[in-house]
Amino acid sequence: MKITILGGGGFLGRKLAARLAKDGALGGRAIAEMTLFDLAAPATVAAPFPVRCLGGDVADPAAVGAAIPPGTEVVFHLAAVVSAAAEADFDLGMKVNLHGTLAVLQACRALGTRPRVIFTSSVASFGGGQEAVVPDDGRQVPTNSYGAQKAIGELLLQDATRKGFLDAVSLRLPTVMVRPGRPNKAASSFVSAVVREPLLGLATDCPVPPEFAVWICSPRSAMEWFLHAATMDTAPLGIDRGINPPGRSATVAKMLEALEAVAGRAAREKVGFVFDREVFDIVDGWPAAFAATRARRLGFAEQESLEDLVQAFVEDDLAATRAERGL
Ligand SMILES: NC(=O)c1ccc[n+]([C@@H]2O[C@H](COP(=O)([O-])OP(=O)(O)OC[C@H]3O[C@@H](n4cnc5c(N)ncnc54)[C@H](O)[C@@H]3O)[C@@H](O)[C@H]2O)c1
Helix, strand or coil: CEEEEECCCCHHHHHHHHHHHHHCEECCEECCEEEEEECCCCCCCCCCCCEEEEECCCCCHHHHHHHCCCCEEEEEECCCCCHHHHHHCHHHHHHHHHHHHHHHHHHHHHHCCCCEEEEEEEHHHCCCHHHCCECCCCCCCCCCHHHHHHHHHHHHHHHHHHCCCCEEEEEEECEECCCCCCCCCCCCHHHHHHHHHHHCCCCEEECCCCCCEEEEECHHHHHHHHHHHHHCCCHHHCCCCEECCCCEEEEHHHHHHHHHHHHCHHHHCCEEECCCHHHHHHHCCCCCCECCHHHHHCCCCCCCCHHHHHHHHHHHCHHHHHHHCCC
């Protein structure tokens, strides 16, 4: 089978590409070719099948068409302008997050072979804030442009599924921690920073109070969910293609406890608290917990413990992050 990863040069896209390259197969079927697509052509990965690396704009229908060649059975649509960046630049967010998704829809439709499309939506497509425990049929009332663009993308892909153009599964990802590399433009960047920076020996300021809770998941769980979404029987989903996967609700204080358990008190003491109104106003609208009953029933894997999640970053990404940042 042929697979395409749009946003294949990003955090989750690179991890997914590495995982597929290692497995050599998806759902028990050999991968014949993988295309990685991002603004700049992503670095290739060593794989037992050909890997095409293309640069282009996901909002450019011709570029997306080239990234989704005939015979493509699975498309992971991860390309996006993330939360704070989409809030700061409305036009860019609309272009990439909305018109990009439309271009993906059209390219998949043009194949005429109903490819599976895994779309990374977000917890930010919901409102409700700290008090919310979002039920499976909770309404998406986003409190930011990024969340609105994700919710629109979900609806478009759901309707395209109903029309038989493609076969979508939209994963409303929790905030994925621990993100390797540098702080990024997601409003939730602090969620990873409070663990990653101290593990690098660096101090960091958390922009929200310790009791602030976030709906999180690990990169390892996100990968399991991607593979499951790509291979599951979608008939039981019916017309409802949005999945709230089983993340974990965790306060910053709990994250720091896990950090201390793995790396000691000195690491925890590298985190200070300096309130940032701009960041707080974005993340405060995001719900901190979901029921996620349907996703569990559909076979989406549970999270590891917070301690295991911190340990996983140490095992998987700490050395590479150190090298990348010259530390
Ligand atoms: N990481 C998280 O915590 C999280 C949480 C919820 C949802 N998501 C979603 O998951 C997906 C992947 O997230 P990530 O953390 O890997 O983000 P990321 O920013 O690391 O990766 C996104 C990629 O999209 C690319 N991109 C941006 N504009 C583009 C354009 N015009 N054309 C082509 N490519 C473009 C970027 O260059 C980047 O490599 C995104 O859709 C994001 O919205 C992520």
